[in-house]
Amino acid sequence: MTEQEIIKLTNQVFEDSFEIKNELLKEEMNIFQDLGLDSLDIVDLVVALQEKFGVKIRNDERIKDIRTIGDVYKFIISLKAESAPPAPYSQK
């Protein structure tokens, strides 16, 4: 999955779960101050992201550092990179 695909799917989660318009989904937007999500909304967000990307997030400490939509993108990108199978060893 490419970074652009991850960004697109993450935006879909925000649109489907919170009905936030796509125009508001910019990297620099603060999810608490600008979008108005609270701690309970974050639980909903985590559940929706887990379902969308098939990853386990709930107990990941890095969630606490997320402030902006850009942070969410980076977090999912790093999770997908961690869960990707290692590249096959190639002998030249």
Add this chain to the structure above:
Amino acid sequence: MKKSLILICFNTIFYILFIVFSFIGIPLFSLIVAFQAVFISHRNAMKKFRRAISWYGIVIIKALPYPFVKIIYKDLDKTKTAGPFIFACNHRSASDPFLLACFPYEFVQIVNIWPFKLPVLGFMAKCAGYLSVREMPFESFSKKVTDLLNNGVSIAAFPEGTRSADGSLGQFHSSIFRVALQTGYPVVPVCITGNEKIPARGTLLLRPGTIKIHKLSPITYDEYRGFTPYKLKNMVRQLIADEIEVMEGKGNA
């Protein structure tokens, strides 16, 4: 100079009366209700106790600061929807919880931790079943609010969670709206303006002024069924923001 002197006199008299009335009125009201409680059910005793708190609040907000502070309460509900209700109010001043005494309903307030620490008032709030939302997990909060609503007691909450520093409407927390979605009780937006300096955040100094309280029409379950908590809280927030604009003369009436 003359204005400052009047302000000092007003505040001195108000706070002396406030302390005297609180230390005499609250124990007196409590004793009267405690005496009646021997002869009536627990439910009726709680109803009377909450009514006594409202009377106490009315004296504090209407009688003691008179004629320096004027309160105008308007019920803009034309639907005659039956309660109990979930009231969602904007929050600009420490006087907000007292102002809700204008409501002619039995209700419990959702408060922060600090009101419970106030002498006498904190004790009264605990006895009346007021809930400190930050001191309990959401599941316990939801259960307690649901039980109160099912017993006919309305709930009043300040979903911003804290007083606004600059008068602007803060983002809303979703807890009370999640309970609304679980229970289906009507949500009533309430707008309070004019008390930004009665008293201002960070001070106890009361300034003269007119406080307006507008209770809007309830949003019934039929209207918000199927909403996400996020959508419901933002819908209520927008209704409050629009009405505040009208109240402050910035919007269309």
